[in-house]
Amino acid sequence: MAEPFIKIENLSYTYEEEDANASPVLKELSLRIEKGEFVAVLGHNGSGKSTLAKLINMILLPTSGKIFVKGKDITIENMRDEELLELRKTVGMVFQNPDNQLVATVVEDDVAFGPENLGVPSRKIRERVDRVLRDVGMLEYAKHEPHRLSGGQKQRIAIAGVLAMLPECIIFDESTAMLDPLGRRDVMSAIEKLNREQGITVIMITHYMEEAAVADRIVVLDDGKMILDGTPSFVFEHEDRLRECGLAIPQGTELIHKLRRAGISLEGECVTLEDCADLIERSLENKGN
Amino acid sequence: MKGISFGQYYPARSPLHSLDPRVKIILTLLYIVCSFLCKNVLSYALLLLSALLLVALGRIPLRIVLRGLRGVLFVLAFTALLNVFWTSGEVLLFEWKFIKIYLEGIYSAVFIMIRIAALIIGTGMLMTYTTTPIALTNAIEDLLSPLKKLHVPVHTFAMMMTIALRFIPTLTEETDRIMTAQKARGADFSSGGLIARAKALIPVLIPLFVSAFNRAGDLATAMECRCYHGGEGRTRMNVRHMRFVDVIPLFLIVAFGAALIVFNILAIGYTL
Amino acid sequence: MSEITVEKLSYFHGKDTPYEIKALDGIDLKIQKGMITGLIGHTGSGKSTLVQMFNGILRPHEGKVLLDGEDIWKRPKDIRKIRFRVGLVMQYPEYQLFEETIYKDIAYGPKNMGLSESEIDERVREAAEFAGLEPDLLEKSPFDLSGGQKRRAAIAGIIAMRPELLILDEPAAGLDPRGRDSIFQNIAEYQKKSGSTVLIVSHSMEDMARYCERLIVMSGGKIMLEGNCREVFSHADLLESVGLDIPQITKLTMMLRERGIELDSSVYTVEEAFEKIIKLYS
Numbered sequence: 001m002a003e004p005f006i007k008i009e010n011l012s013y014t015y016e017e018e019d020a021n022a023s024p025v026l027k028e029l030s031l032r033i034e035k036g037e038f039v040a041v042l043g044h045n046g047s048g049k050s051t052l053a054k055l056i057n058m059i060l061l062p063t064s065g066k067i068f069v070k071g072k073d074i075t076i077e078n079m080r081d082e083e084l085l086e087l088r089k090t091v092g093m094v095f096q097n098p099d100n101q102l103v104a105t106v107v108e109d110d111v112a113f114g115p116e117n118l119g120v121p122s123r124k125i126r127e128r129v130d131r132v133l134r135d136v137g138m139l140e141y142a143k144h145e146p147h148r149l150s151g152g153q154k155q156r157i158a159i160a161g162v163l164a165m166l167p168e169c170i171i172f173d174e175s176t177a178m179l180d181p182l183g184r185r186d187v188m189s190a191i192e193k194l195n196r197e198q199g200i201t202v203i204m205i206t207h208y209m210e211e212a213a214v215a216d217r218i219v220v221l222d223d224g225k226m227i228l229d230g231t232p233s234f235v236f237e238h239e240d241r242l243r244e245c246g247l248a249i250p251q252g253t254e255l256i257h258k259l260r261r262a263g264i265s266l267e268g269e270c271v272t273l274e275d276c277a278d279l280i281e282r283s284l285e286n287k288g289n
Numbered sequence: 290m291k292g293i294s295f296g297q298y299y300p301a302r303s304p305l306h307s308l309d310p311r312v313k314i315i316l317t318l319l320y321i322v323c324s325f326l327c328k329n330v331l332s333y334a335l336l337l338l339s340a341l342l343l344v345a346l347g348r349i350p351l352r353i354v355l356r357g358l359r360g361v362l363f364v365l366a367f368t369a370l371l372n373v374f375w376t377s378g379e380v381l382l383f384e385w386k387f388i389k390i391y392l393e394g395i396y397s398a399v400f401i402m403i404r405i406a407a408l409i410i411g412t413g414m415l416m417t418y419t420t421t422p423i424a425l426t427n428a429i430e431d432l433l434s435p436l437k438k439l440h441v442p443v444h445t446f447a448m449m450m451t452i453a454l455r456f457i458p459t460l461t462e463e464t465d466r467i468m469t470a471q472k473a474r475g476a477d478f479s480s481g482g483l484i485a486r487a488k489a490l491i492p493v494l495i496p497l498f499v500s501a502f503n504r505a506g507d508l509a510t511a512m513e514c515r516c517y518h519g520g521e522g523r524t525r526m527n528v529r530h531m532r533f534v535d536v537i538p539l540f541l542i543v544a545f546g547a548a549l550i551v552f553n554i555l556a557i558g559y560t561l
Numbered sequence: 562m563s564e565i566t567v568e569k570l571s572y573f574h575g576k577d578t579p580y581e582i583k584a585l586d587g588i589d590l591k592i593q594k595g596m597i598t599g600l601i602g603h604t605g606s607g608k609s610t611l612v613q614m615f616n617g618i619l620r621p622h623e624g625k626v627l628l629d630g631e632d633i634w635k636r637p638k639d640i641r642k643i644r645f646r647v648g649l650v651m652q653y654p655e656y657q658l659f660e661e662t663i664y665k666d667i668a669y670g671p672k673n674m675g676l677s678e679s680e681i682d683e684r685v686r687e688a689a690e691f692a693g694l695e696p697d698l699l700e701k702s703p704f705d706l707s708g709g710q711k712r713r714a715a716i717a718g719i720i721a722m723r724p725e726l727l728i729l730d731e732p733a734a735g736l737d738p739r740g741r742d743s744i745f746q747n748i749a750e751y752q753k754k755s756g757s758t759v760l761i762v763s764h765s766m767e768d769m770a771r772y773c774e775r776l777i778v779m780s781g782g783k784i785m786l787e788g789n790c791r792e793v794f795s796h797a798d799l800l801e802s803v804g805l806d807i808p809q810i811t812k813l814t815m816m817l818r819e820r821g822i823e824l825d826s827s828v829y830t831v832e833e834a835f836e837k838i839i840k841l842y843s
Contacts, residue, residue: 044737044738045708045709045736045740046707059510059513059514085516088513088514088515088516089516092515093511093514095507095511097504097507099459099504100503100504100507100508101507101508102455103451103452103455103508103512104423104451104455105422105423105451105454105455106421106423108526109423109526109527112525112526113512113515113517114515114516115524115526116523116526117516117517118516119522119523120524121524122525122526122527122528125524125525129526145458146455147458147459151604161515162515165515177735178734180603180604180764181603181764181806182603182604182804183604207737207738210809246737246738247737247738247739248738250809251808251809251813251831252809252810252813254831255810255813255834255835255838258831259835259838262835262839264839273812273816274816276813277813277816277817277820280817280822281822284822284841284842287842463656466651466656467656467657469613469618469651470651470654470656470657471669472618472644473616473618473644473649473650473651473719474644474657474669474670474673474719474722475644475645475722476673477641477673491659492657492669496656496657496658496659499656499704500656
């Protein structure tokens, strides 16, 4: 089997605290993520999902275990600067609070920040900035001041800033948690687009089921361990297990499960609302026949 | 506090707005030097005229510029009065008990007012009104870049300035929000003596500092993730190349200074 | 128990500046006593501005805010007293914690009211319980608490003033589903036990549908819809058109209706949808 894009082996992490008996937030976690995949990492607060993101981006070093990105071990200490930059350029990260990740006072200057750090020639930066701003639908705001934009717009600027480094993978660490429904919708469609159209690997950390439903694959973490891994349809089958770890399945799926339990035969996937509507419509037709 | 705008930048399309910020900084310094070259009626008249010309070139409503002067009105009036009453000379205009007003006093009061006003208007027009803070920061970094050879961390200072400018509106909003939250718990910021008021600010300042620290931590992480590693090997999206039109103003200001010196030698009009 | 009424209320952000925006546009409204009301609207609909008028943080430019029939700005010097009667928990309230211990922080409001030590002590403990804080947390520093616990401490700080009307602006923002549910349950319990009036501001329709008896929907600085959940969700398409998220289950029944399946409108819980659909099979 070919080398996966990201390979995580027996990863554990314990935050260093004053009291010695701090319990690990990640316990012997193993995971493989292929290039171009759209993976949602689900879990309640404190399940270890944000720690996982920080480990992949080398903000933290694991207590034990290994992470390989494109076959390269990134958990070694004293990595050379060029290698570190190369890694951070390959795997970009968008954080939760839109206010705390924008650096410049003008939108386009902020988007240029990454490529500037990488020493990209001026003319090339200009081209990239214009292109990525168009990709996230924010080109007309190029000259605006970030603090006057809405949360959703700021978050799309942050995405553009990462895209401008030409990453192969972007990690979204609860990037929609502080947004209103409109902002969330815009950011989600931007994320979907860059995965589907540009083939960028997406690792999306979230606790919104409706958002996770869009992914190719869902990984559920609870108490630092992986408890479920599979397609949304597979993961949503485990309604009780999800509820135990504080997660709720989408309402449409919940309804289908309830109907099935009442003895109604509804066969097929029930991930999106369209799926659910199709199932109910079809089964009512069958009943009529 | 919504819609707060930091600094005095006034967006418009004008020759001054499009001028290279580096040139504007040099012009400002030279303009200040020129204002101190003035010694007689003609040169002060020219100084006043130049300030008005700058306002016209920057296409900024005079009302906005005059509003900027409002803050220093008291200082202006005070220094003018000092000059009127304390300058002695040969032509006595008015005398009452111990108060003596000389013609020289009137002249020097008018001169000092023109100088202060022209300085404020001139520097304002050349820099704050027509240049965004970020452009100004970049220009300062460029102009100071020779100091890098002496191991002065020019880039670091410029980065600090940029981040400060970026976070001023955010933290202003935050302060407003925390004050509202504490007011909702009965905080009283507007009554009591000085000590009571200072004490009432503690519930605002502590959360504000905590939040600022958290933001700083978040921002540092985000910057690292975007490959920030200091100024070394860094490029810039907007590199300004000096154009011919950027050089013209430099010649103009030198000519302006030369004219002032000539006026001084000729001692045209009343001279102090 | 008292009630809040507003008459022809208008407010402008940045009044007399070039940035002037009309945030509230001639609002008439009455908050029903002794129940949980939900105030819904997208960002910029004016909902946060409106609630800051209820406790006199903002002063109306036009119109009146009446508490028990009396204009709250009748004696501007006494506006602080209004803030003790109308408690406002702001968005992300954990940012307002500043004392060394949770106990002291919750006591900040009651202290400002000038209450006696014993009265304060009683209120702090009562409020902590209402907000779902364990008593042993009271002596801890706010900075040693988890995000959810900080949120609860901040809410307790308002409850400790024993307000007649409690307003919460997005009390569950940023929390995970478990935290969200448990905070809403605490609020519902508080309302039941204290009998006070509660107003929750949110844009999460699913939570609102579950916990509120009445809903008020704002858009563009005006009241767009008002009524119980059923009445409001029967206008699901109108809600969607102003950028609000209607509950997923309501969306699903709308879809089914469009496909010619006979379901009456205004379904907003899974249980209800289940009852109605199962009938179609019998």
